[in-house]
Amino acid sequence: MNMALHIPFSSFTLAFKSTDTPNVYQCMTFGGFATSNAQYLPENGVIVLKQAPGTEDLPLPSPVLLDCHYRLAEILNASGMGNVIDEHWRRWGELKATVQHTLQPNGDSDLGNLLRTALWHRVRT
Structure with missing residues (x-):
């Protein structure tokens, strides 16, 4: 992940919402996501996770953990607890x-x- 996106991902202002297709996610941004970082996201807002060359033996990120991260981002942002x-x-x-x-x-x-x-x-609060 690009470092410009790693920080908002770790602070729950960027999350990946699962779709009906395995390893395909909708990029979701929340308040506090810097608009200057939008340039690092796909124009259609869809991200496809796939193996990079030479990393075939490494697993892709866990769909369960990505879903958990997305749900936490929604809760933290909707409730204001992230700011607290x-x-x-x-x-x-x-x-x-x-x-x-x-x-x-x-x-x-x-x-x-x-x-x-x-x-x-x-x-x-």
């Missing part, structure tokens, strides 16, 4: 960078924010 999770990971990254993996000896650490972000036991 992205925001959580962004906050966690910022927090780790600011506390540098330690608590301040003088007690200045925002322990409440650290625990809220780190434990994230409930999601409110």
Whole structure:
């Protein structure tokens, strides 16, 4: 997969919806998919998975996993949970960078924010 498509695929803004034909998928894009990446998708939006020369001994991607990925993309995008999770990971990254993996000896650490972000036991949308 082209690297320009790998990132949106891994962030669930691009998914492949199965068709009635084995190894043929409809490209589905969701909010957050950069329109500049559309140039890497087929014009008709249909992708056909086939073996590359010299890789005949390697299996094609699992249809079950691709279907699972597509369904997760639909749920995450329709519910807005994808944005909630992205925001959580962004906050966690910022927090780790600011506390540098330690608590301040003088007690200045925002322990409440650290625990809220780190434990994230409930999601409110």
